[in-house]
Amino acid sequence: MNWEILLAPYRQAVNELKVKLKGMRSQFEHESQHSPIEFVTGRVKPIRSIMEKANRKNIPSNQIENEIQDIAGLRVVCQFVGDIYSVVDMLKHRNDFNIIEEKDYITRKKESGYRSYHVIIEYPVETIHGEKKLTAEIQIRTLAMNFWATNEHSLNYKYSGQIPRNIESRLRRAAEAAFQLDEEMSKIRSEIQEAQRIFKKKQDTN
Numbered sequence: 001m002n003w004e005i006l007l008a009p010y011r012q013a014v015n016e017l018k019v020k021l022k023g024m025r026s027q028f029e030h031e032s033q034h035s036p037i038e039f040v041t042g043r044v045k046p047i048r049s050i051m052e053k054a055n056r057k058n059i060p061s062n063q064i065e066n067e068i069q070d071i072a073g074l075r076v077v078c079q080f081v082g083d084i085y086s087v088v089d090m091l092k093h094r095n096d097f098n099i100i101e102e103k104d105y106i107t108r109k110k111e112s113g114y115r116s117y118h119v120i121i122e123y124p125v126e127t128i129h130g131e132k133k134l135t136a137e138i139q140i141r142t143l144a145m146n147f148w149a150t151n152e153h154s155l156n157y158k159y160s161g162q163i164p165r166n167i168e169s170r171l172r173r174a175a176e177a178a179f180q181l182d183e184e185m186s187k188i189r190s191e192i193q194e195a196q197r198i199f200k201k202k203q204d205t206n
């Protein structure tokens with residue numbers, strides 16, 4: 001399999017979508033509104049990781065593009081849980097891609113304790129051979145969910161997916177603590193936002 005040829009349109013999609021999603025953040029800033037987007041990152045799944053996933057799920061190599069939805073992956077990180085739903089709503093109203101699936105791991109967290117909202121899209125890229133529609137995954141989560149997921153991901157890597165029981169249960173507790181933090185912050189959201197507005201005004205006049 002020629003990976004570089006297969007992955008090229010996915011690299012293009014990640015780059016384009018990063019620009020588009022970051023553009024949403026700047027538009028809010030220009031209009032001096034609170035942006036529901038804190039930051040955006042994106043990556044093309046490393047070849048080794050694609051092969052591992054295909055092996056784990058018994059996906060034949062000619063089905064990789066159809067079956068693996070996160071070869072192109074975008075991540076939108078928000079301050080508040082409510083912001084996640086604003087972002088999802090904005091994504092639904094866009095005309096440059098179609099949402100083909102939504103996975104709400106916020107109201108229904110995963111066994112590990114993982115929380116995030118996943119939106120799977122069908123995105124058209126223009127190639128020299130014409131349009132190619134490909135699948136990409138947008139993960140939308142709060143800073144607290146991101147902190148947890150990043151740490152859990154490192155531990156999974158360290159233990160090759162076999163995290164010891166005691167660490168696993170600590171992680172589940174940590175996930176709950178992160179969620180409580182999100183809930184508490186949501187309750188004082190208007191206070192925080194007012195403080196941030198005042199701080200920004202002060203910065204702009206200096």
Ligand code: 0O2
Pocket residue numbers: 038039040041042
């Ligand atoms: P700024 O001005 O720093 O916000 P790139 O091609 O560099 O634009 P890439 O390769 O995805 O994007 O970069 P990366 O390192 O994955 O991070 C993307 C953006 O997210 C960067 O901002 C980081 O500063 C920002 N970022 C990553 N982690 C955090 C975090 O924990 N908190 C905050 N607030 N930002 C984070 P930019 O785009 O370089 O611009």
Ligand code: 0O2
Pocket residue numbers: 045049053069070103110112113114118148149150152153
């Ligand atoms: P990486 O290293 O992030 O690329 P499904 O067929 O729907 O059961 P699938 O296709 O694996 O499963 O999708 P899922 O579970 O909806 O989401 C896949 C991605 O979500 C993962 O990609 C992770 O990025 C993230 N994710 C899902 N569960 C967890 C978790 O328990 N902990 C962490 N840290 N991240 C999680 P990959 O390909 O597994 O990994």
